[in-house]
Amino acid sequence: MDAFAEGVLVYGENNELVGWNHAALEMLGLTEANVKRAVDHPPGWALLNADLSPLAHTEVPSAIARRTRQPVFRKRMAVRLGAGRYRELVVSAVPLFRDDGEVDFVMAALLDVTRELAVVNELRVFEQFFELSADLLVVTDEKANVVHVNDAVVSTLGGPRERFLGPRFIHEVIHPEDVARIMKIGPSSPAPWEFTTRLVTSTGGTRHVAWRIVAGHATHEGRTYFARGVDVTERIAEQAELARSRELVNDAFELSQLAVMERDLTTNQVTLTSRLRELLELADGDPTSLEAFVMPDDVAEYRAHLADQSTEHGDRRVLSLRLRTAKGSMRNVRMWHRPVRDERGTVIRELTVVQDITQQSLEQARQRLNERLSSLGTMAAGVAHEINNPLSFILANLNVVADALNHFAPTPEVDMEDLRSAVHEAIEGAERVRQIVLSMRPFARSDEKQRASCDVVRIMQASLNLARNELRHRARVVTDFKPVPGVWANEARLGQVFLNLLLNAAQAIPDGHAADNEVRVSTHTERGQVVVTVRDSGHGISTEVLPRIFDPFFSTKAVGGGSGLGLFISQSIVQEYGGQLTAESTQGAGATFEVRLPSRDAQPQPRPPVVAQMGLRVLVVDDEPSILRSIERLIGKAHQLTLAQSGREALSLMQQRGDFDLVICDMMMPELSGIEVWNELTPEQRKRFVIMTGGTFTERAEAFIAANQPQILPKPFSATSLEELLARANALTGR
Numbered sequence: 001m002d003a004f005a006e007g008v009l010v011y012g013e014n015n016e017l018v019g020w021n022h023a024a025l026e027m028l029g030l031t032e033a034n035v036k037r038a039v040d041h042p043p044g045w046a047l048l049n050a051d052l053s054p055l056a057h058t059e060v061p062s063a064i065a066r067r068t069r070q071p072v073f074r075k076r077m078a079v080r081l082g083a084g085r086y087r088e089l090v091v092s093a094v095p096l097f098r099d100d101g102e103v104d105f106v107m108a109a110l111l112d113v114t115r116e117l118a119v120v121n122e123l124r125v126f127e128q129f130f131e132l133s134a135d136l137l138v139v140t141d142e143k144a145n146v147v148h149v150n151d152a153v154v155s156t157l158g159g160p161r162e163r164f165l166g167p168r169f170i171h172e173v174i175h176p177e178d179v180a181r182i183m184k185i186g187p188s189s190p191a192p193w194e195f196t197t198r199l200v201t202s203t204g205g206t207r208h209v210a211w212r213i214v215a216g217h218a219t220h221e222g223r224t225y226f227a228r229g230v231d232v233t234e235r236i237a238e239q240a241e242l243a244r245s246r247e248l249v250n251d252a253f254e255l256s257q258l259a260v261m262e263r264d265l266t267t268n269q270v271t272l273t274s275r276l277r278e279l280l281e282l283a284d285g286d287p288t289s290l291e292a293f294v295m296p297d298d299v300a301e302y303r304a305h306l307a308d309q310s311t312e313h314g315d316r317r318v319l320s321l322r323l324r325t326a327k328g329s330m331r332n333v334r335m336w337h338r339p340v341r342d343e344r345g346t347v348i349r350e351l352t353v354v355q356d357i358t359q360q361s362l363e364q365a366r367q368r369l370n371e372r373l374s375s376l377g378t379m380a381a382g383v384a385h386e387i388n389n390p391l392s393f394i395l396a397n398l399n400v401v402a403d404a405l406n407h408f409a410p411t412p413e414v415d416m417e418d419l420r421s422a423v424h425e426a427i428e429g430a431e432r433v434r435q436i437v438l439s440m441r442p443f444a445r446s447d448e449k450q451r452a453s454c455d456v457v458r459i460m461q462a463s464l465n466l467a468r469n470e471l472r473h474r475a476r477v478v479t480d481f482k483p484v485p486g487v488w489a490n491e492a493r494l495g496q497v498f499l500n501l502l503l504n505a506a507q508a509i510p511d512g513h514a515a516d517n518e519v520r521v522s523t524h525t526e527r528g529q530v531v532v533t534v535r536d537s538g539h540g541i542s543t544e545v546l547p548r549i550f551d552p553f554f555s556t557k558a559v560g561g562g563s564g565l566g567l568f569i570s571q572s573i574v575q576e577y578g579g580q581l582t583a584e585s586t587q588g589a590g591a592t593f594e595v596r597l598p599s600r601d602a603q604p605q606p607r608p609p610v611v612a613q614m615g616l617r618v619l620v621v622d623d624e625p626s627i628l629r630s631i632e633r634l635i636g637k638a639h640q641l642t643l644a645q646s647g648r649e650a651l652s653l654m655q656q657r658g659d660f661d662l663v664i665c666d667m668m669m670p671e672l673s674g675i676e677v678w679n680e681l682t683p684e685q686r687k688r689f690v691i692m693t694g695g696t697f698t699e700r701a702e703a704f705i706a707a708n709q710p711q712i713l714p715k716p717f718s719a720t721s722l723e724e725l726l727a728r729a730n731a732l733t734g735r
Contacts, residue, residue, distance in 0.1 A: 002022050005023060009062070042082050043082055049078070050076035061091045061093035065093035065108075066106050072091075075093075088113050089113065094107050132151075135229060136229035136231065137152065138229070140227065141224060142223050149161065157200075163202070175206065177198075181197075185213075192214045194212050207231055258275060260276060260351065260353050261290065280293055290354070295323065321333060321335065335352060339351075387433070391716040396634050396717075450706070452490075454487050454488070454600075456532055464477065470502075475505075475506070480520065481521075484599070500566045501593050502534060505519045517537045521535075533594050540588050541585035581595050615638075616639045616661040617640045618660060619650060621645075621665040622692065623666065646671055647665070647677045648672045654685070659684075659685065662726065663685070663689045664690045675704050690712070711725070713725060
């Protein structure tokens with residue numbers, strides 16, 4: 001019996017098992033020990049009806065066959081194997097008779113149909129799904145003949161079911177213009193196949209259906225194909241309407257020159273207006289978000305802003321941030337971000353409007369800088385005025401003392417050499433103060449529109465004096481100033497450029513190693529241009545950063561460490577004067593900045609010294625008595641000196657005593673200033689009139705000097721500068 005694939009059971013009298021094969025035991029989930037009752041059946045084991053209801057022993061096919069003396073064919077039943085498992089069987093039983101006509105044995109045959117019934121059930125479920133599905137379901141053979149359609153096809157397209165079977169579906173239901181395209185899809189192209197076609201309804205209308213087709217397993221009868229279609233007619237109409245609306249909106253955006261990015265979250269389609277593409281300097285392709293262009297320091301704020309805007313009650317504020325364009329330029333922008341929701345509150349679109357405020361930010365930064373420069377100029381002028389007056393008589397008196405000490409013989413009580421050294425050291429110290437104050441003078445001129453012929457060497461020396469404290473602990477300063485002609489520029493703004501280059505050079509070098517580093521400053525003339533070079537031995541600039549250092553708002557310093565406008569404004573100033581500011585650098589090998597400006601005039605030849613004659617009549621006017629006394633000590637013995645402490649007194653003296661050979665008058669005095677004294681003079685008297693100033697230039701003083709070009713004696717003055725004035729006055733007298 002073990003040779004049979006089917007299970008075989010043999011029942012004797014009283015319906016007891018007397019024979020079996022291994023296939024039967026396996027189907028029943030039993031062992032020989034269970035059958036022989038040596039071991040109990042497995043827990044939960046039971047014979048059941050096909051519907052899994054309990055099966056009485058008298059209803060087992062073998063019992064029925066013995067009782068009825070008739071064969072029992074293909075009775076369905078089940079076996080519960082335990083642990084929730086079942087096996088479905090088809091059982092037949094045949095009675096075998098003895099010679100006396102009584103039933104001797106009953107032979108039962110068992111067939112395991114568990115798998116076959118599962119397939120049947122699946123097919124039934126599939127048939128139910130097939131018919132109940134709202135999607136259009138179509139089954140075809142290899143020749144594209146439709147063999148079955150579900151009710152959704154009939155209800156959507158109308159007409160009898162036969163209209164869609166066979167080849168009629170291709171030739172009568174699919175729109176004629178789509179047939180050729182559909183017939184190209186087949187085994188040569190990879191499955192599954194997805195496409196959209198137009199289908200013709202029974203009333204002549206058109207429905208748009210999106211199909212997905214998969215191939216079934218091949219059999220001896222060929223291969224079957226299953227197609228699932230979704231009616232997208234309304235969706236396509238909505239998309240067309242949305243596209244028309246979007247075109248209208250985009251046209252409005254384009255006409256208004258707004259930089260707008262629109263993202264459709266349902267299709268993930270991104271649309272940019274031409275203005276935004278221009279702002280981001282995009283050549284090809286559209287980004288899916290603006291984050292790729294946001295400066296790293298602003299990314300966190302950008303993300304927080306988008307997260308806040310995505311909530312229904314987000315703060316509708318404007319975000320200001322910086323963008324890096326596709327070509328590396330910097331842009332300061334304002335951004336408005338608005339989500340668009342559907343009737344359920346779901347965000348379906350995102351609208352972002354960007355306003356370029358780079359130029360506005362630059363103008364504001366320039367204005368702030370100019371205000372700071374103006375404040376610095378006012379402070380510099382005030383400091384210079386307050387320092388220069390006492391410094392003038394300190395220097396003058398020290399020179400008098402130094403000159404007097406040369407006439408004293410040494411004595412045992414006094415070391416004259418040491419005393420002379422002390423006085424000379426005091427003069428050197430006062431002279432250093434004088435140079436520092438003179439360095440502040442270019443920055444005291446606040447009118448950036450005023451231009452004149454400027455001495456770049458003097459302006460660079462003044463800038464070096466101001467940057468001395470930053471440079472002295474970082475590098476040795478080496479200067480190589482070759483004679484150069486003047487340039488037409490504004491002294492204060494050119495000083496701003498030089499000072500910025502020097503401070504940048506200092507900041508490129510770590511402090512504490514001054515002996516090992518160098519900042520070299522040089523001037524020379526090349527092809528009609530004045531060239532000023534600032535070279536440092538600092539850490540240099542990388543090749544990635546170098547092309548961007550002149551961009552507005554670009555800075556390699558930490559947040560808050562710099563505005564990123566220094567080099568941009570410096571380059572703008574140089575270009576405004578018809579020049580160029582360029583940079584060269586190698587990472588780790590320092591940097592070189594070069595300013596080229598068109599020369600204004602030829603370098604003047606040095607004049608031979610002029611010696612003043614004795615006995616000139618000189619009127620000195622100043623409201624500071626110490627200034628008057630110091631000038632008297634310097635030149636009073638060689639010339640006829642008259643002193644006045646106010647402008648009114650000076651005019652009175654000039655009327656009483658006639659013309660003086662030279663009048664030295666302070667500009668800023670109470671009651672009557674040096675300007676007002678000038679206004680009272682004749683043209684001939686003005687030739688001998690010198691304005692003495694401590695550095696304060698009001699708008700009125702600036703206008704006066706520009707209009708009249710008077711002779712100027714800056715405080716603090718030296719004995720040499722006084723001698724030059726006296727020499728020029730002497731030349732005018734004709735003596």
